[in-house]
Amino acid sequence: MTIKVSEKIQNNLVNLRQQLKILGEESNDKQPVELLAVSKKHSIDAVKAAAEADQVHFGENYVQEGVEKIQQLKAEGFNQLQWHFIGPLQSNKTKDVAEHFDWVQSIEREKIARRLNEQRPSDKPPLNVLLQVNIDDDDNKSGLSADDVENLARFVSNCENLKLRGLMTILKAGTSEQERRDSFSKMRQLYQQLKAVYGEQIDTLSMGMSGDMRQAVLEGANMVRIGTAIFGQRES
Numbered sequence: 001m002t003i004k005v006s007e008k009i010q011n012n013l014v015n016l017r018q019q020l021k022i023l024g025e026e027s028n029d030k031q032p033v034e035l036l037a038v039s040k041k042h043s044i045d046a047v048k049a050a051a052e053a054d055q056v057h058f059g060e061n062y063v064q065e066g067v068e069k070i071q072q073l074k075a076e077g078f079n080q081l082q083w084h085f086i087g088p089l090q091s092n093k094t095k096d097v098a099e100h101f102d103w104v105q106s107i108e109r110e111k112i113a114r115r116l117n118e119q120r121p122s123d124k125p126p127l128n129v130l131l132q133v134n135i136d137d138d139d140n141k142s143g144l145s146a147d148d149v150e151n152l153a154r155f156v157s158n159c160e161n162l163k164l165r166g167l168m169t170i171l172k173a174g175t176s177e178q179e180r181r182d183s184f185s186k187m188r189q190l191y192q193q194l195k196a197v198y199g200e201q202i203d204t205l206s207m208g209m210s211g212d213m214r215q216a217v218l219e220g221a222n223m224v225r226i227g228t229a230i231f232g233q234r235e236s
């Protein structure tokens with residue numbers, strides 16, 4: 001990777017942090033916003049450039065690609081990074097995720113939660129878990145419906161090797177600004193309900209990507225997942 005490309009990534013991070021700071025202060029909850037750098041389909045060098053600019057949280061969608069990056073970066077001494085699995089997860093891939101990742105944001109089924117709980121190595125801290133909610137009931141998106149959050153949350157909270165931290169959503173594409181605001185606002189309500197039951201351990205509401213980060217934070221997101229605005233366009 002050329003110096004120019006890694007400088008670009010680092011400049012993007014500086015700009016995004018600045019924007020998030022201002023947006024967080026403007027939002028209802030006035031809370032700090034964590035930036036998750038979505039590095040799927042970007043190179044190890046791109047991740048390193050971001051890590052060298054103090055980026056800690058990284059998101060990956062594909063198990064094998066993610067595990068390769070995690071192992072390679074650990075081998076090179078990047079031990080402080082936190083890896084989030086954010087893609088659809090099949091049951092035959094849960095073991096790799098349980099063994100290598102720090103967070104899973106895309107839990108939508110009891111079966112997957114049960115397997116991750118069983119497969120999490122005992123010498124590692126509990127795997128941090130977000131439930132993925134399909135808040136727009138979009139046929140093309142994964143995630144559980146809002147009505148099912150309560151049950152799955154109860155199941156996960158009883159898993160010793162999982163730690164329930166909150167909720168994640170991806171909105172339906174092509175909706176209006178008002179519809180997006182309404183959906184984010186519904187997510188915030190669900191999140192508050194979860195907090196009322198499970199208390200302070202519920203501390204993460206992951207919503208907003210490069211295209212809708214601003215609205216998400218104003219409506220209460222405290223983690224945004226950003227790929228393109230950090231690393232540029234993905235290949236295919």
Ligand SMILES: *Cc1c(COP(=O)(O)O)cnc(C)c1O
Nearest residue numbers: 038086209210211225226227228
């Ligand atoms: C790819 C992806 C992102 C990042 O999307 P950008 O538009 O590149 O910012 C965020 N969240 C999930 C779940 C993704 O799959």
